[in-house]
Structures are given as C-alpha cells and as structure tokens.
Amino acid sequence: MKFLGYNTFIYKWITFILSTSIAAFAGALSILNYGYVTPSFIDPTRNVEVIFATLIGGPGNLYGALIGGVLYMVISNYLASYIPRWEMFLGIALLIVVFRFRKGVWGYISDKLKLRAETA
Numbered sequence: 001m002k003f004l005g006y007n008t009f010i011y012k013w014i015t016f017i018l019s020t021s022i023a024a025f026a027g028a029l030s031i032l033n034y035g036y037v038t039p040s041f042i043d044p045t046r047n048v049e050v051i052f053a054t055l056i057g058g059p060g061n062l063y064g065a066l067i068g069g070v071l072y073m074v075i076s077n078y079l080a081s082y083i084p085r086w087e088m089f090l091g092i093a094l095l096i097v098v099f100r101f102r103k104g105v106w107g108y109i110s111d112k113l114k115l116r117a118e119t120a
Contacts, residue, residue, distance in 0.1 A: 049076075050091065056097050059105020067106045 001008050031037055040046070049072060057068020075093060079086035101108040 051092055054093060054104075056105060058101075058106040058108075061106065062101075063110075064106035065102050068104065071105065 001011075030041070053068040053072040054065055055068070056071050057066065058064030072090075075090055076086065079089055083089060097104065103111065
C-alpha cells in the first residue's frame with residue numbers, strides 16, 4: 001500500500017481507535033449488565049472464549065462469529081451444568097470442528113447451500 005502512495009499509518013491508527021472504542025463500549029455495557037467488575041473479567045481463559053467462538057463459527061465473516069458465539073455459550077452453559085470438567089469436551093469439539101470443518105460451522109453451511117443452489 002505504501003508503494004501505491006497510501007499513508008498506511010493513518011489507516012492503522014483509525015483501525016486501532018475504532019477497535020478500542022468498540023472494546024471500551026462493550027466493557028461499559030458489560031459493567032452495566034453485571035453491576036460490578038472483578039479481576040476475573042481479564043482472566044486469560046475469558047480471552048480464549050472469543051478465539052474458541054470464532055474458530056467454531058468460522059473465521060472471516062460476521063455470521064461465523066455470531067454462530068460461533070451462540071454455539072460456544074450453549075455448549076459451555078449446557079455442559080457446565082452436567083459435567084464438572086466441561087472444558088475438555090469443549091476442546092474435543094474444537095478439534096473436531098477445526099479438522100473436519102476447515103471453515104467453521106458457518107463456512108460448512110454456506111458451502112452446502114452454495115452447492116445446493118448450483119445443482120438446482
């Protein structure tokens with residue numbers, strides 16, 4: 001991009017400012033939702049939840065992230081109520097999704113829909 005004459009610093013700066021503003025807004029909404037803040041909110045395992053949700057749903061598009069987030073919350077809430085070590089089963093599910101569905105659940109669904117549309 002620099003070779004084409006664009007000022008890449010400005011684009012990086014705008015992207016950084018926009019992403020941190022969205023993250024701060026999400027944090028403010030989280031505080032309003034829970035009513036308190038504890039150090040466990042910045043626990044590394046909470047950060048991994050976002051990565052797991054993105055990998056399960058499918059990276060690269062909004063629908064994949066949304067489906068991944070919903071699936072992660074359903075799996076974690078459902079399994080946690082029945083199995084004490086539910087993280088192991090979530091890890092196995094993540095491995096299955098990563099190795100079987102390369103583009104995530106949404107990528108698999110969209111590929112099947114495109115294939116069905118082409119054959120119809």
